Amino acid sequence: ETIQAVSLFTPEGIRRIITEAVSNFVNFPPLGTVLVAMLGxxxxxxxxLISALLRQVVLVAPxxxxxxxxxxxxxxxxxxxxxxxxxxxxxxxxxxxxxxRHPIAGLAAAFAGVSGGYSANxxxxxxxxxxxxxxxxSAKLINSEYTVNPAVNxxxxxxxxxxxxxxxxxxxxxxxxxxxxxxNGEINQEEIPELTAAERKGLRWAGYSLLAFVALLLILVLxxxxxxRDPETFTIIPSPFFQGIVPIIMVGFILPGIVYGKTxxxxxxxxxxxxxxxxxxSLMGYYIALSFFAAQFVxxxxxxxxxxxxxxxxANFLKATGFTGLPLLISFIIVSGFINLFIGSASAKWNIMxxxxxxxxxxxxxxxxxxxxxxRIGDSTTNIITPLMPYFPIIVAFAQRYDKKTGMGTLxxxxxxxxxxxxxxxxxxxxxxxxxxxxxxxxxxxxL
Numbered sequence: 239e240t241i242q243a244v245s246l247f248t249p250e251g252i253r254r255i256i257t258e259a260v261s262n263f264v265n266f267p268p269l270g271t272v273l274v275a276m277l278g279x280x281x282x283x284x285x286x287l288i289s290a291l292l293r294q295v296v297l298v299a300p301x302x303x304x305x306x307x308x309x310x311x312x313x314x315x316x317x318x319x320x321x322x323x324x325x326x327x328x329x330x331x332x333x334x335x336x337x338x339r340h341p342i343a344g345l346a347a348a349f350a351g352v353s354g355g356y357s358a359n360x361x362x363x364x365x366x367x368x369x370x371x372x373x374x375x376s377a378k379l380i381n382s383e384y385t386v387n388p389a390v391n392x393x394x395x396x397x398x399x400x401x402x403x404x405x406x407x408x409x410x411x412x413x414x415x416x417x418x419x420x421x422n423g424e425i426n427q428e429e430i431p432e433l434t435a436a437e438r439k440g441l442r443w444a445g446y447s448l449l450a451f452v453a454l455l456l457i458l459v460l461x462x463x464x465x466x467r468d469p470e471t472f473t474i475i476p477s478p479f480f481q482g483i484v485p486i487i488m489v490g491f492i493l494p495g496i497v498y499g500k501t502x503x504x505x506x507x508x509x510x511x512x513x514x515x516x517x518x519x520s521l522m523g524y525y526i527a528l529s530f531f532a533a534q535f536v537x538x539x540x541x542x543x544x545x546x547x548x549x550x551x552x553a554n555f556l557k558a559t560g561f562t563g564l565p566l567l568i569s570f571i572i573v574s575g576f577i578n579l580f581i582g583s584a585s586a587k588w589n590i591m592x593x594x595x596x597x598x599x600x601x602x603x604x605x606x607x608x609x610x611x612x613x614r615i616g617d618s619t620t621n622i623i624t625p626l627m628p629y630f631p632i633i634v635a636f637a638q639r640y641d642k643k644t645g646m647g648t649l650x651x652x653x654x655x656x657x658x659x660x661x662x663x664x665x666x667x668x669x670x671x672x673x674x675x676x677x678x679x680x681x682x683x684x685x686l
Contacts, residue, residue: 241550244542254541259534266533268371268585271388271484273522275364278491279317280518281511285499287444288315289325290437296326296333297432304333305347309406312351313399317363322352323629328636329431335421341640342652343415349633350406350656353621356584357614358398362389365584367484369610372588375536376596377606379545387480388487390607390682391614394671398664405663406656413655423640440502444494451493455479455486475681525585532589539593549597556602564672566602567612570595571665574616582626584617600686607682615668619661622653 245251263269282288292311299307308330315322327348334344356365366388374386433441458466459479466479479486495514499505539545556562574587581587591613599609621627625646637644670676677683 241543241546243544243547246538246542251541255534255538258537262533262537263530266371266529266536267375268368269526269529269533271367271371272364272525273519274484275367275487275491276518276522277515278488278495279364280516281514282491282495282498284510284514284517285495285504286437286502287440287495287498288317290433290441290498290502292322292326293329293431294433294438294441296329301337304337305410306403306407308333308344308347309351309355309410310399310403312348312353313355313358313402314360315352316356316365317359317361322348323632326352327633328639331636331640335640340415340418340421342421342637342644343410343418345633345637345640346414346652346656347406347410349653350409350622350660351402353627353629354406354618354653354656354660355399355402356621357391357395357611357618358402359395360399361490362392362483362487364487366391367487368585369588369614372532372536372585372592373596373606373610376545376592377600379540379549379593379597380600384606385476386606386610387476387681388483389480390679391611392679393676394611394667394678398667401663401667402660405659409655409659414652418652421640434502436502440498440504443501444498447497448490448494451490480680528583528586528589532586535589536593545593545597548594549601552594552598553601556598562602564669567604567608567668567672568665570609570612571616571619571661571668574613575620575661576616578617578620579624580626582621582624582628584614587617588613603685605683605686607678608684611678612668615664616661619657619664623650623657625650 246255292315295311296304296307308326312322312326312330315326327345330344330348331341332344335341370386370388370390373390374384377384377386455466458464459474459477463472466477466482467474468477474480492511496505496511499510505511556566574591577587577591581590588610592610595613596606596609600606624630630646630649634644634646634649637649641648671678672684675684
């Protein structure tokens, strides 16, 4: 079949651009999934649950394990929108100072976990549905029936969590902190905020509610004829469980958030719950605006056939030159990391790259899920050294509390060892995964 480029600068093309602009936006898959997930995250964050949980984990960790505890909390905190940056990074500096260690080393460890470990986690957060929606849209340029569920990189994410924690621990204690030397600055008198009795009780009951929710999900999924299995084949993959993972994520945040808020006293009425959701949505204005233009871009790519043409030509070039396999995929990791230095938003970059690279690598034989995973490795590893990352100025401001001379250049130099170590170790983990053909997530393999 011959595919030809279709010009949109024709009367018919212009009419289509104008008449379908709203439907492109409304039907853009990542938009609804992200907003639904963020409703739950907003409740958990506004009630103080996420902040209290991060503080609890860091404060109870033994002195010799304080570094990995901070990095691990950083990785896990990227479930929320900004709790890791706003709560954990200054807290980590205070904790290091309390242990007579350099506070900027603590801040760097937290920042490395929060931002450098952005593509690792033990749980599915709001970024997974967002990227999966973009990946699915791009895959449909080749296969209109292709679907991508938000958990497709989950197995790799779980292992990555521990790899990033261990590598970050080594870099902090053996490279970054020794380079910083002994802290001789003015001692900050600010105390580490201990959890109140109400907060501890709230955390306990929030944990109970989450366990009850997980138990309910297991009851609905594990039995051979469970309600959330496929009603015809009774399989788990695919099933309503994975198709409905986004509202499940939302409830998984809302339920413990409400229980914590009622127990700790941060929720007085249903208005407080609504306020938490409203605050979360108010932070999504940039994303909603971006989604409008991204939706048009993706639609135009499909209408004009440019996505398919670029993918086919690119795939033919790769086959002709023999540039496939690990060299190709490692190169894609490096390209993603390089582009991240200039475009900070993960979704903005993927909206630009996915319509070309997902179909191209599908034609070479690799799954869209693998392409997404490879992209995320490169994207995460350079997050901590790009000044264009939205929270970078905030981290600089936190560091200046302990060293007035700290600027963007100083912070980049401090974070560079983490970036290089994460790039090398994550790539090595990926190579092992690729060689042994390990599934990267539920229902997601490496090759088509």
